[in-house]
Amino acid sequence: xxxxxxxxxxxxxxxxxxxxxxxxxxxxxxxxxxxxxxxxxxxxxxxxxxxxxxxxxxxxxxxxxxxxxxxxxxxxxxxxxxxxxxxxxxxxxxxxxxxxxxxxxx
Numbered sequence: 001x002x003x004x005x006x007x008x009x010x011x012x013x014x015x016x017x018x019x020x021x022x023x024x025x026x027x028x029x030x031x032x033x034x035x036x037x038x039x040x041x042x043x044x045x046x047x048x049x050x051x052x053x054x055x056x057x058x059x060x061x062x063x064x065x066x067x068x069x070x071x072x073x074x075x076x077x078x079x080x081x082x083x084x085x086x087x088x089x090x091x092x093x094x095x096x097x098x099x100x101x102x103x104x105x106x
Contacts, residue, residue, distance in 0.1 A: 002029060005025065007025075012024070019042075020037030020038050028079065030083045031052055031083055031086070032052045044061035044062070045064065045065070046068035047059055047062070048068060055086070056098050060075075060105055075105050
C-alpha cells in the first residue's frame with residue numbers, strides 16, 4: 001500500500017495529539033494515518049499515534065529515537081493488515097486483525 005506525507009508535510013514541526021513536535025506524519029489513502037512525535041506532554045521522549053479511520057486509534061510511547069523509527073515502519077505494515085481485513089466485511093476477521101495489531105504494538 002502507498003503511504004504519502006500527510007497534508008504535504010505541513011504538519012511537520014507542529015504540535016501533535018500527544019503534545020510533542022511532529023517529526024513524521026503519513027497517511028495511507030486506503031484509510032489510515034500514522035504520526036511520530038518527539039518530546040510528548042507525558043514526559044516520554046517519543047510517541048507514535050496511528051489509526052484506521054472509523055476503526056482504530058492507538059498510541060505507543062517509546063524511549064529512544066532508533067526504536068521509535070523502527071516501530072513506526074513496522075506499525076505501518078501492521079496498519080496495512082488491518083486495512084486489508086476491512087475488505088472482508090466480516091466483523092470477526094476485522095476484530096481479529098485489530099486485536100493482533102494491538103497485541104504486536106502495545
